[in-house]
Amino acid sequence: MKDQLRLAIKTALKQCYGDGSLTSGEFPEEVQLEIPKNHDHGDFSTNLAMTLAKPERKAPRQIAEALVAALQGNPLCDKIEIAGTGFINFRLAATCWYEVLDQIMEQGDKYGRSQIGAGTKIQVEFVSANPTGPLHIGHGRGAVVGDAVAAVLQAAGFDVQREYYVNDAGNQILTLGRSILLRLRELQGETIEFPEDGYQAGYVIELAAKYRSEKGDLTDIPEAEAIEICARFGVEEILQWIEADLEIFGIKFDHWYSEKSLYDQGMVTQELAKLKEKGLSFEQDDALWLRTTEFGDDKDRVLIKSDGSYTYFASDVAYHMEKFDRGFDRVIDVWGADHHGYIPRMKAMLAGLGHQPEDLEVLLIQMVNLLRDGKPYIMGKRSGNFITLKEVIDEVGRDACRFFFLMRRCDSQLDFDLELAKQQNSDNPVYYVQYAHARVCSINRNAAEIGLEQPSSSSVDYSRLELIEELALVKQLARFPETVVGAALSYEPHRIVFYLQDLAAQFHSYYNRHRVLVEDPATTQARLFLVNAVRTVLANALQLLGVSAPERM
RNA sequence: GCGCCAGUAGCUCAGUUGGAUAGAGCAACGGACUUCUAAUCCGUAGGCCGAGGGUUCGAAUCCUUCCUGGCGCACCA
Numbered sequence: 001m002k003d004q005l006r007l008a009i010k011t012a013l014k015q016c017y018g019d020g021s022l023t024s025g026e027f028p029e030e031v032q033l034e035i036p037k038n039h040d041h042g043d044f045s046t047n048l049a050m051t052l053a054k055p056e057r058k059a060p061r062q063i064a065e066a067l068v069a070a071l072q073g074n075p076l077c078d079k080i081e082i083a084g085t086g087f088i089n090f091r092l093a094a095t096c097w098y099e100v101l102d103q104i105m106e107q108g109d110k111y112g113r114s115q116i117g118a119g120t121k122i123q124v125e126f127v128s129a130n131p132t133g134p135l136h137i138g139h140g141r142g143a144v145v146g147d148a149v150a151a152v153l154q155a156a157g158f159d160v161q162r163e164y165y166v167n168d169a170g171n172q173i174l175t176l177g178r179s180i181l182l183r184l185r186e187l188q189g190e191t192i193e194f195p196e197d198g199y200q201a202g203y204v205i206e207l208a209a210k211y212r213s214e215k216g217d218l219t220d221i222p223e224a225e226a227i228e229i230c231a232r233f234g235v236e237e238i239l240q241w242i243e244a245d246l247e248i249f250g251i252k253f254d255h256w257y258s259e260k261s262l263y264d265q266g267m268v269t270q271e272l273a274k275l276k277e278k279g280l281s282f283e284q285d286d287a288l289w290l291r292t293t294e295f296g297d298d299k300d301r302v303l304i305k306s307d308g309s310y311t312y313f314a315s316d317v318a319y320h321m322e323k324f325d326r327g328f329d330r331v332i333d334v335w336g337a338d339h340h341g342y343i344p345r346m347k348a349m350l351a352g353l354g355h356q357p358e359d360l361e362v363l364l365i366q367m368v369n370l371l372r373d374g375k376p377y378i379m380g381k382r383s384g385n386f387i388t389l390k391e392v393i394d395e396v397g398r399d400a401c402r403f404f405f406l407m408r409r410c411d412s413q414l415d416f417d418l419e420l421a422k423q424q425n426s427d428n429p430v431y432y433v434q435y436a437h438a439r440v441c442s443i444n445r446n447a448a449e450i451g452l453e454q455p456s457s458s459s460v461d462y463s464r465l466e467l468i469e470e471l472a473l474v475k476q477l478a479r480f481p482e483t484v485v486g487a488a489l490s491y492e493p494h495r496i497v498f499y500l501q502d503l504a505a506q507f508h509s510y511y512n513r514h515r516v517l518v519e520d521p522a523t524t525q526a527r528l529f530l531v532n533a534v535r536t537v538l539a540n541a542l543q544l545l546g547v548s549a550p551e552r553m
Numbered sequence: 554g555c556g557c558c559a560g561u562a563g564c565u566c567a568g569u570u571g572g573a574u575a576g577a578g579c580a581a582c583g584g585a586c587u588u589c590u591a592a593u594c595c596g597u598a599g600g601c602c603g604a605g606g607g608u609u610c611g612a613a614u615c616c617u618u619c620c621u622g623g624c625g626c627a628c629c630a
Contacts, residue, residue: 034569037576047572050610060610084573085610130630172630287628298555298626305628312630340557341625366558367623408566411558413623415565420579429578431592443589479569486569498567501577512585512594531589553592 001100001478005044005076005090006031012070013048021066024055035479042079042089043475049086060086094471098462100478104533105457112480112540117158117488123323124150126334127246128165131238132176134203135245135389138336141414142365143389144405144546146334147251148493149363151544156488161328164253165319168235169260170312175199177231181218183208184230188217207234245390249398250546259315262322268310271318272303280352290317295348317349320360330359332491337364337411363491365410371417396421399547403430406497406545429501433538434550436504440535441551443516447528450517454532455525464526469510473530476503480537484544493545500541507534 009031016022028051036045049064056063064082071080079091104111126146129139147162154160167173179198183205186192194200211218211233218226239256246252262268272288275281281290286306290313293300303314323331335342343362350360370377370387377387393401400421407429408414420428444454465471480499487495516527539549 032572034572036573037568038573041573045572047611050572053610087573167630170630285628289628302628307628309628311628336624337558338624343557364558412566413559417565428592432578435590435592439590439593446589482569490570494567495569498577501567505577508593509595511589512591515589517589553590 001092001096002033002044002482005092006033008071008074008076009033009046009048009067012067015070016066021069022052022056022063024052024057026052026055028052036089041083041087042081042091044090044092046088046090047086049082049088053086064088095462097471097474097478098465100474101460101462101529101533102457104477104536105529108536109540109543111536112484112544113155113157114481114485115157116485117153117156119157119159120330121159121161121328122153122330122332123161123163123326123328124153124332124334125163125165125323126150127242127251128167129242130167130172131235131242132172132199133201133238134241137370137387137389137392137416138365138368140249140389140392140401141368141405141410142334142336143246143249143251144402145363145365145410145493148406148496148545149332149334149491151546152484152488152493152496155484155544158488161255162251162253163255163257166235166239166256166258166260167312168258169263169315173231173235174227176204176234177227177229179204180208180211180230180234181223181226184211184218187212188219204234207237210237245388245393248390248393249402257319259319262315262318263310267322268315268318271321272314274321275303275317275352278352280349290345290349291352292345292348295351297344297348301345313345316346320346320350321353324353324355324359330361332361332363334363334365337366340364361491363410366413369413369415371415371419373419374417377418392416392418399434400428400430402546403433403497406493409492409494430547431553432508433500433504433542434548435553436507437535437538437542437549438551438553439507439511440531440538443528443531444535447517447524452517452524452528455529457529460526460529461522462526464520464523465530467514469506469513470527470530473506473510473534476506477533477537480541496541496544500538500545503534503538503541507531507538 013022013027013031017025028048031046031048032051033044033046036042049060049067052063053060061082064086067088068080068082071077074080076092076096077090078093079089081089081091083089107113124146126149127135127139127143129135135143150160150162175197176199178195179200182192182194182198187205187208198204208230211230215233218229221229272281275290279291281288281303283289287302288304289300290303291300301313302311303317304310320331333346340362346362347357347360351357395418396404404416404421405414447454465474483495483499487493514527516524516531518524518527542549
């Protein structure tokens, strides 16, 4: 709809240059069309005349008049007006709008999808929590946002892969192994002294107990080896917990990528050699450094420490180089905001290898403040007094939990109130949207009961939809595809949430004011068709968010 | 000290990438169930868009200097 109008404006502009009513020959990259806030200003509005004022050296209104003259008689438009300093306002013919209903019915659960992405290969890497403990609430936000970003990109025609990077190498794994081993010895009757920097939480004892019951005691083995055994066991177990929790949350990864495998397959040395070849790394103070300062970082970074061991950065560099080796055109990382300082060095590394800055997009997820009844719910990982993601999902439910995480843009901090999310009442926005869906389903059940069939587009007389609320609903439905595209290109799934709330509000309002099943059969048919288009779009949008669309509530 | 993110109604937040009179929800107040589901709707009230300066036809949005809050500034991961 929008594109058709845009095209019409472009041809009109061309015509003006042709007949000499405009002279500069200036052509904008894209005609800006927006939906005015004030409905009196029509369906769409363009500022074209204002942007042309300078090159044309004419008053905006004069230019607008020439354009409007060229647009006269266009079948798309009911009314074209010049307003204010030079806006051109368009009111489209109602019949144009009702075509959207046909499209929705025809495309069903595909409505809202597009091919903007043109099959561009994108990888979304998210969660990637260390396998040293269960997922907590902060991971949950990253998980849902990453999943929804991936879903929205898929809907926009990108070829998306979801990946979890498993940090199963490095010191934190040894700490885990050591912690488990100590607890195991404790269970075997030894008195131990648990170190400050060990993992104190109860699940470590669980792991030790599980090891003992499955594999027995661990004695007469060199300490280093015993730690290694415990670490492997712990990582494997914890990964299963994580995968199970994510599954409850409705998140499935296409690929789990092991950091350890990078080392085992020699990828780290291999990729680091490439960097050396390109002269991007250098040796100093017995360590190997990456020259990131040349590409905007404020400090060069160590890859191999002076004791010969690799930094975390080294494997991360190798990992990201390998991502592009795998053929992704673009890579998205979803990180906790506390890692933001890491971005410049990653971008610098990629720039050194000749990548564009936008090839790697890092989405920073701001902190989640967990509240209960408005009061902070203190968490400490070390102290063991933390609430796991699973506990939260169990308490508030998957739909509410996902919806809450998606309600705000991810770069602002989020207050997550357990009591509020749990409430099954009108304070809870997720039910508001779901209820709209359930209501349409209820209408359908009633329609079936009195023997009405679901209308098909050929049987519907759109002229029966003459209420302004009905036209407004249709316009809102028409905006869904562009909302999805916008959410995808900006990586902002919260736009879908706000769209849903708007659509639900319009529907509820309509529902309260007018009946769908009325005396007149033709009107009933038309209204049934309309509300089922609403139902389809609600369901499609909820699907993108991974929230269910219940048939009754 | 340097950097990143935020600052919009009493509270929690949107704001279509620079557009016309800045919008929702909650809380407050007043209304609507003999009706396809009241988990809903209708109405009232609520604003120095953190502050100053700049850019232009036009700024909550862009630039700049401050202020406040959060988070980072490792040969840790």
